[in-house]
Amino acid sequence: MKKVALLILDGWGHGDKTKSNAIRNARTPFIDSLYKNYPNSELLTDGEHVGLPAGQMGNSEVGHLNIGAGRVVYQDLVKINNAIKNDTFKNNKELNKAFSYAKKNNKPVHLIGLLSDGGVHSHDSHLVHLCELADKAGVNNLYIHAFTDGRDCDPKSGIKFIKKLEKQTTKLSAELISVIGRYYAMDRDQRWERIKLAYDLLVHSKGEKIKI
Structure with missing residues (x-):
């Protein structure tokens, strides 16, 4: 039996023959x-x-x-988009349970995650939809902790997404209360010196305080 090896060259692909194509111009x-x-x-x-x-x-x-x-694997981005489009996302039992508990006990709801339209780990449209659902459920204290993106989006796009989010949630109970880069909050190399900054921000409210 012949053996087969699956080798992956990240970033290697077929493109046009322009000067900007490093692969085409390399030996x-x-x-x-x-x-x-x-x-x-x-x-x-x-x-x-x-x-x-x-x-x-x-x-x-x-x-x-x-x-x-060996087949098409539908990503979470598509699944969530379809749930929102089909108006079934609002039926998520765990979300409704959390919102109901928060309303009944006057507790805050914290939404923590990546703020961008990169579509790999998150999408900002999903966050806005969550805010709308929480608002309709009667959640009075909805706090957003945003991780800015610099990997799946332009490294300087963070301010654009923050302004967009603030505009979209103006009439909702949502409030943006902390911002930190994914370099710290989503480190996957076990570098505690990075993760600790995000941990202290989220758990102990330690960070640089600013007013907008």
Whole structure:
């Protein structure tokens, strides 16, 4: 039996032959020999081809999931979008349970997560919908703790999403009370010196206080 190895080169793909295409302009004799001597084909790695919304840019995480499964794996982004579109998201039992408890006991609800439209780990439209549901449920104290994005979006796009969120939640009970970058809040390399800053902010309210 012949053995098969699955090797993934992140960032490698087929594109136009412009000067900005590093792969096209590089000397790649080994890869060139593979194309020349062995059967090959191309995969589409964006949008509906990998379980994302049409026009949504793919990424390594989504690509790995689809290649590993050998089929289209519908991402959480699409599932949540469809639930909102079909008006079934409001029927989520755990959300309704949390909102009901908060209203009955006059408790605050904290929404913590990535604020961007990157679509990999979150989407800002989902946050706004959550705020609307909480408001309709009668939650009086709704607090947002935003992690700004600099990986799946432009590194300087944070202020744009903050302004957008504030505009969309003006008439709701939601309030943005803390902001920190994903570099600290979503570190996955076990670097406690980063995570501690996010932990202290969320748990002990330690951070630089500003007024807008």
